[in-house]
Amino acid sequence: MPTWWVKKCGTKTKDDNHHQNKTRGVINTRGIITGDNKTSVDPPTTPSRSTPRCSREFAGGSSSAFSGFDSDSIEKKCHPLPRPSVSSFPNDHVTGSTSGSASVSSVSSSGSGDDHGQLGGFSRGNCDVKFNVVAVPRSPERVSPKAVARPTSPLHNRLSGVSLDSSSTGSSECHRLPLPPTSPTSPSAVSVHGSRIGGGGGSETSSLGFSKWKKGKFLGAGTFGQVYQGFNSEKGKMCAIKEVRVISDDKTSKECLKQLNQEINVLSKLCHPNIVQYHGSELSEETLSVYLEYVSGGSIYKLLHEYGPFTEPVIQNYTRQILAGLAYLHGRNTVHRDIKGANILVDPNGEIKLADFGMAKHVTAYSTMLSFKGSPYWMAPEVIMNNNDGYTLAVDVWSLGCTILEMATAKPPWSQFEGVAALFKIGNSKDTPEIPDHLSNDAKNFIRLCLQRSPALRPTAFQLLEHPFIRVHATRVANTKDASPRSFDGSCTQPLREPYRGRSSHENYLTQPLAVSSRVIKNPSRENMRAITSLPVSPCSSPLRQLGPAYKSCYLSPPHPSYSFPGQDSGYNPVEFAVSPFRVKKDAMIEPSSFRLQPPNSPMRSRLV
Numbered sequence: 001m002p003t004w005w006v007k008k009c010g011t012k013t014k015d016d017n018h019h020q021n022k023t024r025g026v027i028n029t030r031g032i033i034t035g036d037n038k039t040s041v042d043p044p045t046t047p048s049r050s051t052p053r054c055s056r057e058f059a060g061g062s063s064s065a066f067s068g069f070d071s072d073s074i075e076k077k078c079h080p081l082p083r084p085s086v087s088s089f090p091n092d093h094v095t096g097s098t099s100g101s102a103s104v105s106s107v108s109s110s111g112s113g114d115d116h117g118q119l120g121g122f123s124r125g126n127c128d129v130k131f132n133v134v135a136v137p138r139s140p141e142r143v144s145p146k147a148v149a150r151p152t153s154p155l156h157n158r159l160s161g162v163s164l165d166s167s168s169t170g171s172s173e174c175h176r177l178p179l180p181p182t183s184p185t186s187p188s189a190v191s192v193h194g195s196r197i198g199g200g201g202g203s204e205t206s207s208l209g210f211s212k213w214k215k216g217k218f219l220g221a222g223t224f225g226q227v228y229q230g231f232n233s234e235k236g237k238m239c240a241i242k243e244v245r246v247i248s249d250d251k252t253s254k255e256c257l258k259q260l261n262q263e264i265n266v267l268s269k270l271c272h273p274n275i276v277q278y279h280g281s282e283l284s285e286e287t288l289s290v291y292l293e294y295v296s297g298g299s300i301y302k303l304l305h306e307y308g309p310f311t312e313p314v315i316q317n318y319t320r321q322i323l324a325g326l327a328y329l330h331g332r333n334t335v336h337r338d339i340k341g342a343n344i345l346v347d348p349n350g351e352i353k354l355a356d357f358g359m360a361k362h363v364t365a366y367s368t369m370l371s372f373k374g375s376p377y378w379m380a381p382e383v384i385m386n387n388n389d390g391y392t393l394a395v396d397v398w399s400l401g402c403t404i405l406e407m408a409t410a411k412p413p414w415s416q417f418e419g420v421a422a423l424f425k426i427g428n429s430k431d432t433p434e435i436p437d438h439l440s441n442d443a444k445n446f447i448r449l450c451l452q453r454s455p456a457l458r459p460t461a462f463q464l465l466e467h468p469f470i471r472v473h474a475t476r477v478a479n480t481k482d483a484s485p486r487s488f489d490g491s492c493t494q495p496l497r498e499p500y501r502g503r504s505s506h507e508n509y510l511t512q513p514l515a516v517s518s519r520v521i522k523n524p525s526r527e528n529m530r531a532i533t534s535l536p537v538s539p540c541s542s543p544l545r546q547l548g549p550a551y552k553s554c555y556l557s558p559p560h561p562s563y564s565f566p567g568q569d570s571g572y573n574p575v576e577f578a579v580s581p582f583r584v585k586k587d588a589m590i591e592p593s594s595f596r597l598q599p600p601n602s603p604m605r606s607r608l609v
């Protein structure tokens with residue numbers, strides 16, 4: 001074990017943990033909601049939410065302002081829906097549009113507009129394929145091929161009044177267009193924008209220009225939209241279609257669009273075997289749809305819910321892959337901000353796919369995030385105690401530690417605490433979550449490293465790839481002659497695919513992280529953290545420090561899972577977060593009961609008001 005692991009570990013004994021546990025109070029569970037089990041529910045036919053279920057941010061005012069998509073950072077730049085751009089594709093890319101339709105580019109995850117260019121050289125099958133958000137005509141008779149050549153096009157009239165300014169993006173590159181679904185519920189999706197989708201299968205647009213992608217069964221509802229299976233009846237390929245209804249004068253819709261747009265902006269630049277692949281997006285008169293790689297196994301949360309805690313080899317295997325995805329993401333100075341079991345998908349071969357990038361954010365060397373985003377139980381202390389200090393990529397490392405505990409126990413850490421009590425415990429105590437005794441020393445050490453309260457002390461995702469807990473497993477996989485997946489026990493799953501051009505081996509991929517442009521991000525030090533503290537004041541600070549007006553319009557992330565087991569009072573109350581307003585009042589720190597339960601069908605999961 002490298003010495004720095006030991007140094008960083010801040011070795012804790014079992015007794016320490018035991019002592020910490022004794023100091024905790026336990027607040028009972030008040031209810032359970034379904035998480036991924038939402039899939040069994042019929043999808044809503046309308047957005048129906050009068051308020052966002054959860055925007056997962058505390059940034060003031062952002063929930064209602066579609067202009068200025070992201071109010072969370074000091075960058076203060078928008079995350080616009082892409083604006084129309086000239087369509088200059090060859091024949092196989094665009095076959096029709098209307099006077100009211102537009103091909104619009106999706107660029108810039110954060111408005112910072114820097115280093116994404118480095119993605120250009122990477123490819124994973126279909127990764128060189130880019131798509132646009134496409135405004136689709138409402139009815140077929142309005143299709144006019146001439147419209148395709150327009151240099152600009154008005155945005156969808158449903159989005160009038162909504163700032164979709166993308167001037168900050170500075171991109172005018174043309175993207176290939178996605179295949180829109182033809183759906184019984186989406187009669188407008190008749191304009192065809194041919195492109196490859198789902199792994200470089202070439203154009204899947206019929207000669208008539210009609211999409212072969214059909215919206216299929218409802219997979220589940222997230223905070224900001226519904227997810228359906230998509231099927232191409234010609235190719236037999238599947239995708240996941242994430243959909244948000246477009247209602248221009250509806251705050252919920254705006255918030256959902258903002259969030260989905262954020263996801264498009266980030267995902268469209270990523271290409272990695274452990275990150276759900278973005279295929280394209282499409283704006284119709286009624287919906288904004290995002291086409292994603294379909295991952296049929298469901299989320300880690302769902303697996304935990306159905307099968308119980310994972311064994312250590314599985315945890316090792318999954319953690320290695322999550323880390324690989326995170327290292328790639330962080331190498332692009334992008335932070336996920338909502339790492340948790342519910343946002344990590346597993347394919348039938350046990351391959352991990354990070355998903356749900358609605359919270360993801362690009363950070364630069366000169367900026368950091370100051371808003372309050374994420375899911376409470378997986379949230380890093382510095383996020384909760386966001387007292388103008390800001391935070392960086394290390395928040396994902398903390399959340400990874402929480403996710404490992406989640407995999408080991410089928411509960412998130414701190415689940416014995418409710419609402420503000422949990423936030424307080426994470427943000428304002430010196431405790432660390434209990435680490436199950438049955439885990440190996442390597443696993444415990446790894447978790448402790450991730451859960452160091454000081455973000456500066458947390459290893460980076462790159463460094464963690466070298467940890468014995470990961471290395472042992474990675475070596476075992478690399479040495480496996482028959483690399484095909486044989487079992488689901490974590491010991492013999494498919495090795496990571498070659499993700500980048502020019503990289504020759506899995507080992508190489510694991511051990512040679514991409515260049516990180518920011519010193520702050522690559523190896524956050526105290527010095528860097530000090531630099532961060534000099535940044536402008538956050539519009540929204542910690543809910544534990546200042547329970548004032550700044551929290552109006554701020555939202556907490558839904559802690560998706562309903563971890564509760566027979567005879568077990570976890571204290572983790574998903575209802576609080578999943579369906580009820582999460583009200584933080586001045587007395588909330590003292591009186592957790594100020595979190596009020598809402599009717600189960602309440603549209604909003606959690607919200608600070």
Ligand SMILES: Nc1ncnc2c1ncn2[C@@H]1O[C@H](COP(=O)(O)OP(=O)(O)OP(=O)(O)O)[C@@H](O)[C@H]1O
Binds near residue numbers: 221240242292295296
């Ligand atoms: N690419 C995908 N392939 C298969 N299923 C998916 C895919 N993306 C999402 N899902 C499923 O769709 C459902 C909704 O996912 P979504 O990411 O919108 O929200 P979530 O992560 O469940 O919740 P939240 O947005 O509140 O974090 C989940 O059950 C998820 O497992």
